[in-house]
Amino acid sequence: MKLKPVLTDEERFPLLKDQSFLKELRQDLNGPRFNFRSGDRLTADNLEKVKIYRQELDKRRFWTENSLPAWIDQYLKWCIDSVPAYKNYSEKLEENPAIRRQNIATAPWRFVSDECDAEELLVYSTSGTTGAPMDVLFDATTQATWIPQLESILARDGIRLEGGPDRVSICLVCSQKETLTYASLSTYLDGAGVLKINLNPDEWNKPEDRSSYLEKHNPEIITGDPLTFMTLAELCPDIRPKAMISSAMVLLEGTRKMLEEKFRCPVYDLYSLTECRMIAVAKKPGIYRLVRPELYVEILHPDKDETVKCGERGEITLTGGNNPFLALVRYRTGDFATLRHENDEVYLCELEGRQPTIFVTDENRFLNNVDVSRALSKFSFAAFTLHQKQDRSIDFCGWGKGINRSELKQTFCELFGPGIKSSISIRTRHFPETKKVQYTSDIKKADFIL
């Protein structure tokens, strides 16, 4: 679905009267050909809520081992009273059944609190990289609280987001065939610039503009996924970010070290989900510190809705958060880990997140699996697996009916280039029992960088 920018800049930034910096970012001669527009849409009320959220993040403490957070009773009562999906739930957390992605995907409106003004809802449609596509509902306030969450992570290491007009604070870097790109501002950061850019050279007037633009605006924080960061490292712009935030897939230790050396800043591996945004952050391999005291994490047995003993492995399950348009009670994430309490902090260990999968085109360019998901979404597959071999050829197996095989072949040709051989198998029975979408590759980072 092609998204449409429909607002005016006044509607995008109701509180920011001076938008000259926005124009500068958009009209920069070295800038990309931005294909979209976006704002944070914060009104005075929204902004106040975001600021209160920031204060509460600092004030609230994490729950201790074998106990529940102090806020959970009130939260459950609120869910029972105002969220249709939980109307018949018990006030005792442990007596309630867990829910899964499928429950939300089927009827997202059942998870919206009756207190919410439906007019304010916003929709984000996930591409379904790890499961079926899903509409995630949220509002401008919830979306903007990403920044206070980031601030609280950075503050522990003495890093401060300065913001303010005339500087870029956050740059989300992508490296995809196609994605929405825009220059924007953050009301919460006093009008600081926010960029979403794509390193794909086709989106720039000259390939070298990518570095020039980044160097000129030298963002305080760079966000993105590990594969994009590898492309950024190759490009090696002379920028001095205060930190880099990697998410969407696991950041391998080698990649982190390389990035830290190149950009001379800490690189954080963020465990986050579209359904609730940030959950935990890691600065060293495999140990993720929970970052939100208002998001309760329990580890459930894979086959029954009971918590495992502390230290045992199970499914990461979430209750709480700050999105009244998607209230979560015992939401099974599909990710597995163990939980550890230490010095008033809570850690997820042995987290088995999404592993980065390296796909390359016949021109030896990275192909982000988000591009693959998006391109394949026009076919009605119930599930599929895609594997790229060392010789670059691909094996695809999809489960679905009425698939046009030649159209599918053409899609792979457009994605990977005409020089890549593809073997396609379409099945109508025996669906895979694990993930609905699975990407694997024999190509290692080292092979590619050569």
Add this chain to the structure above:
Amino acid sequence: MTKAPAISELIHHIKLCPLEFLNTPQKNGKNGVNTEALVNDIIRLIAHEPTAARQIEIQSKKLSREELSLMQICCWTLTHPFFAEIDHRWVFDFFKEKLTDIASIVKTADWVADEERAEELARLIMQCCGYVPGGETREQALDRFDSVNTIKRLKVLEESKAAIERAREIRRQMEEKRAREAANVYGRE
């Protein structure tokens, strides 16, 4: 303690309601049953005070015909011998407060003609007098009353109608917003 009748016995008793109790109540000076007199007679009967003065005032001018009719049916119900064996003081609140809402939503004739409404009336009366029908536990009695409770059922229907309307509104907003710009994204998920 006095043994309460089974609910089936009370239902049977209600369904035998004589025509005299079903006649149109007297209202605005027109001919009909004097509901106030009937209610007071029944109170004298179950209180074993045949010569007592009027104990309850029924302002027929202010009450609906349906409520007055329901009071008359209740008077018949209270002629069941059980009610003469228990403390009668519960009836004052019962006649004053418990019948107004329900009378306005159930057709008068249904209280005696419809099995489920007769059960609802029997259970309402038993709940108000503080006894559990014979052969039932308190939980069973509550549960069964819920299952025939018209006010509760209408409330549930109203709630589900509101819930359906709310879901429709959210879905409409989703359809509208799905293809439109939302708000800044700051990191990948």
